[in-house]
Amino acid sequence: MPVISVDWWKGNDRDRRQELVTELTACVSRIAGCPEEAVTVIVRDVEPSHWGKGGVLADVLQAGSAAGTPATQDTGGQP
Numbered sequence: 001m002p003v004i005s006v007d008w009w010k011g012n013d014r015d016r017r018q019e020l021v022t023e024l025t026a027c028v029s030r031i032a033g034c035p036e037e038a039v040t041v042i043v044r045d046v047e048p049s050h051w052g053k054g055g056v057l058a059d060v061l062q063a064g065s066a067a068g069t070p071a072t073q074d075t076g077g078q079p
Helices: 014-032 058-066
Strands: 003-009 040-046
Touching: 003 014, 014 040
Parallel strands: 003 040
Antiparallel strands: none
16 A cells, blocks of 8 residues: 655654654545555655755755855755
8 A cells, every 4th residue: 555755854853753644644545545554654864964955965055044044945844
């Protein structure tokens, strides 16, 4: 049955991970017409230093954003 794989930046807590798994499971179950028990969700926490966008590692993008430099990047689930 459906297997969903999510890669997001390391740092999300257990509550956010649980909410993600719950919501994805419900949505996929509804759309696929299968029981929730048939849906598998795999969540991988990725260090920002192992995540690149536009040729730049995300930890560099984060540092630029923290310094007040506007940066357009995926947030990996971070606010």
